[in-house]
Amino acid sequence: MAKIKYIEFNGTEHEADVANGLSVMEGAIQNDIPGIDADCGGGMSCATCHVYINDDDWFKKLPEKEMGEDDMLDQAFEPKSNSRLSCQLIVSDDLDGLTVHMPEKQV
Amino acid sequence: MIKTDVVIIGAGPTGLFCAHQLGIIGLKCEIVDNLDKIGGQCIELYPDKPIYDIPAVPKCTGEELTNNLIEQIKPFNFNFHLSDRVQELKNEKNKWLVKTLNGKEFETPNIVIAGGVGSFEPRKFPTKSAEKYDGKSVLYSIKDKTIFKDKSVVIFGGGDSALDWAIELSNSSKVTLVHRRDEFRGAPASVQKIKELSDNKTIDLITKYSIKDVKGNGSLESVEIKSETGDSKVIKADYVLGFFGLIMQLGPIAEWGLNLDKKTIPVNTENFETNKKGIFAIGDICTYPGKLKLILSGFHEGALAARGCFKYARPDEKYRFEFTTASSTIKDRLGVKE
Numbered sequence: 001m002a003k004i005k006y007i008e009f010n011g012t013e014h015e016a017d018v019a020n021g022l023s024v025m026e027g028a029i030q031n032d033i034p035g036i037d038a039d040c041g042g043g044m045s046c047a048t049c050h051v052y053i054n055d056d057d058w059f060k061k062l063p064e065k066e067m068g069e070d071d072m073l074d075q076a077f078e079p080k081s082n083s084r085l086s087c088q089l090i091v092s093d094d095l096d097g098l099t100v101h102m103p104e105k106q107v
Numbered sequence: 108m109i110k111t112d113v114v115i116i117g118a119g120p121t122g123l124f125c126a127h128q129l130g131i132i133g134l135k136c137e138i139v140d141n142l143d144k145i146g147g148q149c150i151e152l153y154p155d156k157p158i159y160d161i162p163a164v165p166k167c168t169g170e171e172l173t174n175n176l177i178e179q180i181k182p183f184n185f186n187f188h189l190s191d192r193v194q195e196l197k198n199e200k201n202k203w204l205v206k207t208l209n210g211k212e213f214e215t216p217n218i219v220i221a222g223g224v225g226s227f228e229p230r231k232f233p234t235k236s237a238e239k240y241d242g243k244s245v246l247y248s249i250k251d252k253t254i255f256k257d258k259s260v261v262i263f264g265g266g267d268s269a270l271d272w273a274i275e276l277s278n279s280s281k282v283t284l285v286h287r288r289d290e291f292r293g294a295p296a297s298v299q300k301i302k303e304l305s306d307n308k309t310i311d312l313i314t315k316y317s318i319k320d321v322k323g324n325g326s327l328e329s330v331e332i333k334s335e336t337g338d339s340k341v342i343k344a345d346y347v348l349g350f351f352g353l354i355m356q357l358g359p360i361a362e363w364g365l366n367l368d369k370k371t372i373p374v375n376t377e378n379f380e381t382n383k384k385g386i387f388a389i390g391d392i393c394t395y396p397g398k399l400k401l402i403l404s405g406f407h408e409g410a411l412a413a414r415g416c417f418k419y420a421r422p423d424e425k426y427r428f429e430f431t432t433a434s435s436t437i438k439d440r441l442g443v444k445e
Contacts, residue, residue, distance in 0.1 A: 071292035075352035
């Protein structure tokens with residue numbers, strides 16, 4: 001279990017306890033947190049669960065991107081070097097305290 | 108005006124298999140899709156990626172799956188209306204009048220929405236200023252490449268479309284290619300070619316930059332780009348091209364008075380009908396308790412929706428369940444000779 005903080009583009013904060021094994025994307029969807037669309041349902045086939053990891057230490061601590069994630073991120077709205085697809089961030093106790101920031105929009 | 112039993116919106120695997128099921132039970136259908144080819148997400152998003160969870164098919168690509176489905180519905184000779192989009196629905200005496208963007212009209216008792224997550228549209232630049240030039244000098248696809256001759260063209264993107272056009276246009280235009288990172292996702296041969304063209308100064312290659320603003324006075328003059336570290340540059344531009352892939356938009360479907368749950372349409376699981384009589388939704392676009400966004404679920408949903416359509420298309424007939432292995436009627440419809 002990890003406590004994940006989701007911060008919308010307008011600054012609204014949401015916190016959710018997300019079970020291990022779920023993705024950070026699923027944590028948002030299951031808790032009705034707005035700002036993550038996840039059109040493809042978690043298949044790394046769209047770029048609508050895009051988040052920023054603003055804390056550099058956290059960014060480095062996350063599991064590395066698999067092949068294909070950056071290709072998908074090219075197609076996201078305003079990708080940056082600290083961008084991740086939240087469907088690829090699988091929750092474990094290690095992610096307790098992670099904060100993700102949402103982009104202005106997903107599509 | 109084309110009269111038919113069913114209009115299917117979406118030519119992805121779910122729409123195609125629903126068409127097959129309609130053909131099997133003796134109904135006619137017309138299939139509309141806004142892409143220029145058949146296959147939906149399978150063709151647009153992952154034509155070469157293997158799929159491992161189609162029952163009885165251990166492994167196939169999106170393209171193979173599509174080709175097999177096309178083959179499977181061939182006996183029925185259904186019409187496809189590609190590069191078109193259903194725009195308007197109107198109910199009249201238990202019939203739906205359907206109008207498309209290209210002006211086609213259908214009269215049908217049934218509509219099956221198999222639209223995935225909506226229609227594919229190019230992702231546009233996030234900058235407001237680019238909207239003013241949209242379709243004139245800011246473009247997301249190319250119809251006539253001769254307009255770029257001897258012009259300054261700035262191309263954004265790192266995939267095959269961006270690379271291919273940068274290579275192609277470098278023959279007759281001044282090309283700058285801008286991408287947000289050093290790696291490109293295009294074909295290795297194209298990436299290699301781009302590097303050569305950049306080394307011999309045929310094109311300008313700028314990485315780790317993205318668009319900031321487009322500027323002009325009536326007509327486009329330049330584009331300003333920014334790096335994440337805050338640097339910016341201004342490049343002269345007659346045309347700006349963006350190739351960021353496609354996004355999916357629900358589009359006109361949202362305007363038809365259907366109940367919506369986020370971007371999906373709630374249905375009953377008996378026949379996948381929506382809250383509107385004669386409008387069914389199957390595949391990724393429908394939702395119900397336990398919904399799985401799998402192709403195999405779409406097949407099941409299409410089979411049941413087809414039986415739902417039968418009731419409205421043949422109100423005076425009773426639907427009779429038959430197996431393809433045993434029914435001579437079905438074999439006739441399939442054109443099978445024994």
